[in-house]
Amino acid sequence: MSLVYAGVLSHAPGITGRAQLVKNVAKRDEFYAALDRQREEIEASGAEALVVIAAEHFANFFMNNMPAYCIGIGEKYSGPIEDPAWLKIEQTKVPGAPDLARRMTQEVLRTVDTAYAEEWKFDHGIMVPLHFLTPQFDLPIIPVNINCQGPPLTPLHRAWSFGEAIRRAADSVPEKIAVVGTGGISHWPATPDSGKINEAWDREFLDRLSRFDKDALLSYSDEETYRDAGQGGFEIRTYIATAAAAGGPCDVQFFTSELPIFAVSCTVARFEIEPGN
Amino acid sequence: MSLYYLQKILYELNRDESTQKAFRQDPADVLYKYELTDEERGAIEDGDIGLLYVLGVNGQILMHYAAFLGIEWFDYLDLMRAGVDRHGPVRAGIYAMTGDGNTFTPEGADKNGENRK
Numbered sequence: 001m002s003l004v005y006a007g008v009l010s011h012a013p014g015i016t017g018r019a020q021l022v023k024n025v026a027k028r029d030e031f032y033a034a035l036d037r038q039r040e041e042i043e044a045s046g047a048e049a050l051v052v053i054a055a056e057h058f059a060n061f062f063m064n065n066m067p068a069y070c071i072g073i074g075e076k077y078s079g080p081i082e083d084p085a086w087l088k089i090e091q092t093k094v095p096g097a098p099d100l101a102r103r104m105t106q107e108v109l110r111t112v113d114t115a116y117a118e119e120w121k122f123d124h125g126i127m128v129p130l131h132f133l134t135p136q137f138d139l140p141i142i143p144v145n146i147n148c149q150g151p152p153l154t155p156l157h158r159a160w161s162f163g164e165a166i167r168r169a170a171d172s173v174p175e176k177i178a179v180v181g182t183g184g185i186s187h188w189p190a191t192p193d194s195g196k197i198n199e200a201w202d203r204e205f206l207d208r209l210s211r212f213d214k215d216a217l218l219s220y221s222d223e224e225t226y227r228d229a230g231q232g233g234f235e236i237r238t239y240i241a242t243a244a245a246a247g248g249p250c251d252v253q254f255f256t257s258e259l260p261i262f263a264v265s266c267t268v269a270r271f272e273i274e275p276g277n
Numbered sequence: 278m279s280l281y282y283l284q285k286i287l288y289e290l291n292r293d294e295s296t297q298k299a300f301r302q303d304p305a306d307v308l309y310k311y312e313l314t315d316e317e318r319g320a321i322e323d324g325d326i327g328l329l330y331v332l333g334v335n336g337q338i339l340m341h342y343a344a345f346l347g348i349e350w351f352d353y354l355d356l357m358r359a360g361v362d363r364h365g366p367v368r369a370g371i372y373a374m375t376g377d378g379n380t381f382t383p384e385g386a387d388k389n390g391e392n393r394k
Contacts, residue, residue: 013340018350021384057337062288063281081292086344121292123341149337151371188381190336192358192374195381231336231371261384 003170005045005178006246006271007038008209008239009132011054012184013124014262016131017087027258034254034268035132038180041270042133047178049097049140050133051104051166052126053242055148055183055235059123067115068154069162071108072143073101079122089127097140104142104169104177112158112165129182146241148183148234156218159237163244170245171276181242183235184264186228193230195260201228202257202265209239209269212249232264246271280333280369282311286321287334291341326353327360333369351385 014021015031022028042050059081061067074096080087098118105116120143122130130137144166146159154162170177185205186198208216217240225233243250254268286307289296300307304322313321320328324346329339343353358378367373380386 014350021350023384057341058284058288058335059292062285064285082341083344083347149335188375190340191372192354192361192378193376193381194354196376226371230375260382263382 002176003167003179003245003273003276004047004176005042006180006242006273007041008181008183008242008250008267008269009035009038009129010184010262010264010266011125011128011182012187012189012262012264013082013087013128015128015266016089017124018261019088021261022259023261024258027256031254031256031259031266031268032132037253038268038270039133039135042178045178046176047139048175049100049142049177051142051144051170051177051179052129053144053146053163053166053179053181053238054125055238056125056145057123057149059121060117060119061145061147063150066147066150067145068147068158069112069114070145071101071105071114071116072096072120072141073098073105073116074118074120077120077122077141077143080127081121081123087124087127089131092137094122094130094137095140097142100140100173100175101142103173104166107169107172108162108165110165111168112162114162125182129180133180146237148237151222153222153234154237156220156237156240159241160214160218160244163241166241167245167247167276179242179245181238183238184232185236185239185267186230187232187264188230189232189263194263196230197257197260197265198228199257199265202255205236206252206255206267206269209243210250210252212243217243243271246273247276248272248274279312279314279317282313283317283321283329283332284334284338286311287338287342291338291345297345325360326356328364330357330372331360331364331367333367335370336372354380354385
């Protein structure tokens with residue numbers, strides 16, 4: 001049928017794995033409530049499959065053969081690859097949507113040379129969002145990856161084109177499709193500086209996202225992003241692709257810089273879905 | 278310098294249960310397949326998070342490896358700081374320490390507090 005929901009959310013492993021270390025419990029629970037509302041909105045949309053545009057962390061792809069973009073067309077997936085006790089998410093199987101994903105991939109390929117994969121192990125980058133958005137792991141998932149880890153990285157304008165292609169693909173199938181993008185904004189994860197964020201930069205980025213200001217969103221150079229938003233900032237590609245898929249502005253439903261133990265500004269937003277081309 | 282293979286070992290180890298089992302029994306059974314310097318080999322054999330960090334192992338790969346080794350969160354951050362103290366700045370990659378080694382997580386500031394146990 002079409003795209004019925006588009007949003008973004010954070011995915012940092014601490015969100016589940018370090019929940020018990022949080023000092024600001026009220027803020028944490030406010031964040032969890034915002035994620036729960038996002039789940040309710042996706043359920044209310046009638047989505048038959050959830051496309052997760054993620055930035056994985058070497059669970060499947062490595063520099064021996066790194067795709068800029070990849071779409072999962074598998075029947076089922078498993079995760080997390082991390083120690084379940086560390087992430088505090090049990091190992092589980094997640095249903096895929098092989099037929100639908102193949103049709104969507106074929107449509108994406110008209111404009112973007114995406115890779116595809118029938119095997120995919122989920123890391124925290126997908127498992128944390130699913131833990132909140134489909135806690136029974138019963139909604140068919142189409143995992144999508146944009147390489148945000150191993151430079152050379154795909155340019156932002158190509159991430160935009162990829163998002164547009166995902167939208168065209170969603171509109172080309174009879175099923176109802178929800179899309180979420182998941183990444184950090186500024187952060188320095190997995191370094192001794194974990195917990196460091198650039199709140200002003202985050203707010204500026206979210207302002208550009210919420211106004212659907214394409215030119216401003218695509219104007220960041222990787223050098224600037226690395227300097228101002230850390231290596232974790234490269235994950236803005238997932239938000240940018242999701243904005244392009246939605247084709248409209250977004251409402252930032254939750255944002256906080258007050259949970260440094262989660263290593264990122266925790267964010268939840270929902271896009272307005274404008275008519276596709 | 279074979280950072281690529283150093284990271285590839287950890288990538289395989291992080292995602293593959295049979296590699297994990299073999300590594301737990303005898304790291305040599307896994308490491309012999311890869312060309313490594315003595316320093317790199319020693320860092321993996323010793324589970325030396327600080328040295329692996331300084332050698333430039335991607336932070337996400339290293340974080341998952343630290344979880345595999347069962348290292349607690351704040352200890353893991355401290356081990357990376359100690360690595361920089363001992364071996365100097367991160368030599369490669371995009372996961373350099375940008376602060377002066379201070380903590381950005383107040384939850385971890387109290388070294389003897391509840392959170393450290």
